[in-house]
Amino acid sequence: MRIVSYNTAGGPRADSETVLTEIGNEMVGGIAKPIDVLVLQEQTTIAATTAAFKELLNAAYADDPAAVYAQGVLQGGSSGAGRPGVVYNSVTVELIDEVAFGVVNGSAQARQTLRYQFRPVGYGPEADFYVYSNHYKSGQSDTARREVEATALRADADALGEGAAIIYTGDFNIYTSSEPMWATLTGSGAGQAYDPINRVGTWHDNYGFRDVHTQSPVTTARFSGQVTAGMDDRFDFQLVSGELLDGEGVSYIPGTYHAFGNNGTHPFNGELDFMTNTALPTATLTAIANSSDHLPVVADYQVPAVLGVTADTIPGKVIVGADVRWDVTVENAAEVVVAHGADELDYTIETLAGDLVTSISDVDSALGGGNLHSLAIDTATPGSHGGAIEIASTSHAVANNHVAQYAFTNVVDHANPSFDATDDLDIATIDFGVVALGSSTLNRPAALHALESLLGDTAALDLDVIVASGDTVALSTTLTTFAGLAAGEQIDFDAVLDSATPGAFATDLQLEFSDEDLPGEASGVTLMLQLLARVAIGGDADTDGLVSGTDYLAWAGHWGQSAGAWNDGEFNGDGVIDGLDYLVWAENYGTSEQSLLAVTVPEPASAALLAAVLVPLGLRFRRRRGASA
Incomplete structure (x- = not known):
């Protein structure tokens, strides 16, 4: 899943579609795909700006049945500078729930926090993950208010319990990891947050962090109200709970987290689309700079494995001693574009019934074509032979976690011919x-x-x-x-x-x-x-x-x-x-x-000739007898 956190500065604007489609086109770690979850900050209203982003994406992917976008409907309270929103690809994820929390006033939160509960399509509740969208109070003098927001956030996240998969997104407006709100977010507990790229320190105006800075892409405003000052702050984040760092189920894919358009080759404190920047084509960099005063933060997350089983049929009748193999293919059927886009499938095959003896443990990666297991059927004696098996996966949040299959054949004795019935x-x-x-x-x-x-x-x-x-x-x-x-x-x-x-x-x-x-x-x-x-x-x-x-x-x-x-x-x-x-x-x-x-039957012509010879002989013999008489 490609998840993006983006402070749009009240957008969208003319180049916003280019920014979003190029996020989908960018190849990172072999993955290029349309955005699955777009978490937005500084939305004027859900009905206006968030809906506009949804329509923008649907227009961009109008010919792609695998990209149909919907939006969240809950609008959080705000004391100014917009509010959170979310747009998601309904083909790949479901929005299960939305919650807004936090007290908004001049001494507490500037805006309510939105918590979104998502589920990858085709999976069960075990695959659910939570996305928080925050826009913390800005200003170096507002550390206390940011701490209030962080405290409310951790209380809500900790209440989800151990094992919750959480992504903390938003514009944190933080200058250094030594700030109290950072300690609150990353402190121990069920909802403990981690920086997936582990780039902690003092980010503001620090050349050593130039490749993770997200504000501002311009030194001269390109639209009214755009914050300038060049690329010198890491304000925008995706932090994650530990469950998203273990490589199991829904999990962050290492090496994919980045500020879109920033690979550190732009001028420090300069403009993003300066000619030295090699991160993206200049036209895309310019679109980013024209669309907001923040860079989108992009990260890819693997989905859980999907247990897929294909069992061939076996002959219904065989003869004693036949070599009968029941071919069962087990595959990780997760619909991803690269193998590491899904968790590996750990599975076992065990006998449930019958005289088929098998006990197998194996692993399959997505897109590998599956593992073929050729199970031998006992045909040594006449009778019904075979069995029922269960293929079960222990992979975290795996879809279709167990499948039962069975195959039986009637084994008959050899034919026996005889000249006698008994x-x-x-x-x-x-x-x-x-x-x-x-x-x-x-x-x-x-x-x-x-x-x-x-x-x-x-x-x-x-x-x-x-x-x-x-x-x-x-x-x-x-x-x-x-x-x-x-x-x-x-x-x-x-x-x-x-x-x-x-x-x-x-x-x-x-x-x-x-x-x-x-x-x-x-x-x-x-x-x-x-x-x-x-x-x-x-x-x-x-x-x-x-x-x-x-x-x-x-x-x-x-x-x-x-x-x-x-x-x-x-x-x-x-x-x-x-x-x-x-x-x-x-x-x-x-x-x-x-x-x-020895007798040979004569031909008709020969018989006539023989008769012609014998008649005179017969007459002569008779004359002799007569003469003798």
């Missing part, structure tokens, strides 16, 4: 047995199961890859890859046999599974499925590839049996070994698998 079966065989050559395509039902974990919820199952090898033309399945088979569910499929070709067949299927697509998913679980079948010529009971007398004997030895098997002579699949099975044997007697596999 047992963990990773290897299975489907054997068609012996099947007659030329039977219709045969199907055998089968299923894959996603087993449920005994430890808790279970991830869904994905079948990612099917690798088939062996006799894949004869033996195959209808199984395809899939995703998301819930635990406790199954996928049905068929094993398929094509019996068009005789022989012993085997197909091996390697099934590669993974968990559903969740953090912590695992792959590489493999199940093996083997398909077997023997396609035999009808009547080949011993499946040796030749229909022979041996097969007849097998049939004959089991004649009349029911529920017989192929090897017993049950060839037609009706379950009874009888004459129908004999007919199958008889029809194929002498046939071998080798001969069937």
Whole structure:
């Protein structure tokens, strides 16, 4: 916050806007910002001069939504030479209260003291600070009256109690720190005042204090009533209570206190805008000299920290062993233009509930982007895991001093595929047995199961890859890859046999599974499925590839049996070994698998040619038989 104390000598005047806007433009310690609190002395009336300063600032910052000025409404009593007033930026500070006190008469105070209670916008009462505006009786012979004012001021300030943040501003009209009123202001007690630049001594006409002098910027009057005599007095001050010197909460920023336009390069006892002055551009120095017979006293104060917390979400469901991190960013969210414009944020992070274990202490400066804390979530076992945390700050007057956040995830066990619904079966065989050559395509039902974990919820199952090898033309399945088979569910499929070709067949299927697509998913679980079948010529009971007398004997030895098997002579699949099975044997007697596999079906043209050759041969054979007869 930029706070200014300014005896305006009854202004504003033509150059006053330049003075105030240049105060806002001046870069001090990396800070340049519009005035936040303008404490005024020698105001004719609140309704006239103070309101005029308010309107002047609002006009100057008409295009800046961050600068909207308001004014105090309490007008203190005065016996002459104006009275205190205040204008403030309502976007950055709130005026909470105004109090006027002090007896005004010819032997006591010349003017009442005004006490303003302010609060930075966005903060709580802990951030309140008090600004006193005083215009002490002038004159070297009026030390007693200034002491009366100082005594009344300290009584009021001490009543605020220990810990009050106080700024004592105004035109003190004092020549030396040995004066009783200075001792009263700086004496011990709750409201003890300190000079933030510790430049105490005899200021009047003292070259050693030329850089802190505030009166007068001219040797020749530039407006009626302007006090002259050149720069030789430190009349204007901002003193502070000790609470504003500890660097905590609202606090004075070292190195920012100065008399605006004075860096000690002007002529001693001369005019402020003399060409040797390097403090500001000459035009600004001239505006200061033209506007009042006092220099504004400017100081910057840090605001308290603001606790800002951003907590990322975590997946609502993960798999055992997943690396789950809950990213929580804690930042000092104070709205300032430089980092040292706000108090540092001291904070802790502690667990409130759940199995998330954390205990963190850290610090963040404003504008630093915050500190990222990556909190590990326990995923070692299935179940609900995570926790609630509290981020709390112990920084003085911090805004939003504690925040609670929570994050939980459901940890599930790995998926478990099986060929059995109740047992963990990773290897299975489907054997068609012996099947007659030329039977219709045969199907055998089968299923894959996603087993449920005994430890808790279970991830869904994905079948990612099917690798088939062996006799894949004869033996195959209808199984395809899939995703998301819930635990406790199954996928049905068929094993398929094509019996068009005789022989012993085997197909091996390697099934590669993974968990559903969740953090912590695992792959590489493999199940093996083997398909077997023997396609035999009808009547080949011993499946040796030749229909022979041996097969007849097998049939004959089991004649009349029911529920017989192929090897017993049950060839037609009706379950009874009888004459129908004999007919199958008889029809194929002498046939071998080798001969069937060697047969090549001729092309139509070749078949015609073959028939043309065979017909004469057949005729010749018949003639020979006839001849023999």
